[in-house]
Amino acid sequence: MPATMTGPPTSDQFEEVSCYACGESSCHDLLTGQDDLTGKPGDFRFVTCASCGLAYQSPRLTIKHIGAYYDDEYIAHRKETEWGILTRFYQRGMDKHDRQKDQLVSRYVQLQPGDRVLDVGCGSGSFLQRLRQRYQVAAGGVDFKNLTHLPFFDGVEFHEGLFYEQPLPQDHYDLVTMWHFLEHDYDPVRTLETTARILKPGGHLVVEVPRLDCVSYRLFGKRWPGVQAPQHTVLYSKKMLLKFADRCGLERVDYLPYGAFPAYFYLFAGTAFKIRKGQGINLRKAIYPYFLGQLLLTPVLWFERYLNLAMQTIIYRKPV
Numbered sequence: 001m002p003a004t005m006t007g008p009p010t011s012d013q014f015e016e017v018s019c020y021a022c023g024e025s026s027c028h029d030l031l032t033g034q035d036d037l038t039g040k041p042g043d044f045r046f047v048t049c050a051s052c053g054l055a056y057q058s059p060r061l062t063i064k065h066i067g068a069y070y071d072d073e074y075i076a077h078r079k080e081t082e083w084g085i086l087t088r089f090y091q092r093g094m095d096k097h098d099r100q101k102d103q104l105v106s107r108y109v110q111l112q113p114g115d116r117v118l119d120v121g122c123g124s125g126s127f128l129q130r131l132r133q134r135y136q137v138a139a140g141g142v143d144f145k146n147l148t149h150l151p152f153f154d155g156v157e158f159h160e161g162l163f164y165e166q167p168l169p170q171d172h173y174d175l176v177t178m179w180h181f182l183e184h185d186y187d188p189v190r191t192l193e194t195t196a197r198i199l200k201p202g203g204h205l206v207v208e209v210p211r212l213d214c215v216s217y218r219l220f221g222k223r224w225p226g227v228q229a230p231q232h233t234v235l236y237s238k239k240m241l242l243k244f245a246d247r248c249g250l251e252r253v254d255y256l257p258y259g260a261f262p263a264y265f266y267l268f269a270g271t272a273f274k275i276r277k278g279q280g281i282n283l284r285k286a287i288y289p290y291f292l293g294q295l296l297l298t299p300v301l302w303f304e305r306y307l308n309l310a311m312q313t314i315i316y317r318k319p320v
């Protein structure tokens with residue numbers, strides 16, 4: 001826990017939110033989430049819109065106060081190189097994740113040298129560096145956390161801040177990707193509209209988010225890793241994700257009930273969160289049971305794509 005965070009966030013750090021999809025402010029309680037990953041204090045309320053059924057966090061921490069939860073412990077920003085005897089497995093896992101993203105995108109988009117790619121919520125930049133090296137694309141990333149000291153940003157253009165506030169050119173990008181970004185977003189509709197503006201006609205958008213109506217949510221409930229309080233602002237069912245994306249002026253190419261992110265992580269973390277009950281998990285210790293569990297579940301995970309375990313991905317295209 002960082003020295004600045006001595007207790008749960010105070011009420012003046014929160015703001016009420018009305019539904020991101022329809023603007024309705026009346027809602028029902030869905031669950032109370034905690035920071036199960038790092039164990040920082042606080043209870044965070046998620047609700048369901050009384051009008052359209054969207055699940056979202058309200059009240060939410062203001063942008064100014066959410067930053068403290070994206071500290072060095074935040075998993076998407078970790079690029080540790082020393083994991084003892086398991087270093088090789090860990091690095092292989094991270095490489096595999098970028099490879100899965102690449103393979104998923106490549107089913108829909110044949111990237112050519114010089115194509116412009118923007119990854120929104122790019123984190124460490126390793127995915128962009130992969131695309132840059134394999135396809136010689138012009139790679140750009142956006143994130144509100146600046147990690148450009150990492151080597152993955154060599155030759156990658158970086159925009160710091162909120163995506164929809166960036167002065168990005170119209171009809172410019174061949175591909176925009178959002179890997180586990182939209183569920184963190186403070187204005188997802190504006191994000192999708194911005195994407196529709198900056199894509200070239202014929203350009204593609206790929207979005208992966210956790211899926212609320214999935215097997216692992218039914219198993220873990222408020223300890224479901226997709227809750228990830230307080231960082232997750234919206235919990236998307238398949239229906240609501242498609243509804244959001246359909247109205248932003250792009251055309252749907254495909255919907256996948258899985259993603260590049262390993263569903264196994266949600267099975268493992270959900271089990272650990274249930275046991276730890278909001279005290280956080282020590283990733284350094286958890287890495288041994290993590291790989292053991294993965295080995296045992298291998299036969300199940302072969303069929304991950306058909307089991308609706310945790311993730312979903314949408315592919316959209318800007319009309320020509």
Ligand SMILES: [Zn+2]
Pocket residue numbers: 019020021022023024049050051052053054
């Ligand atoms: Zn609504």
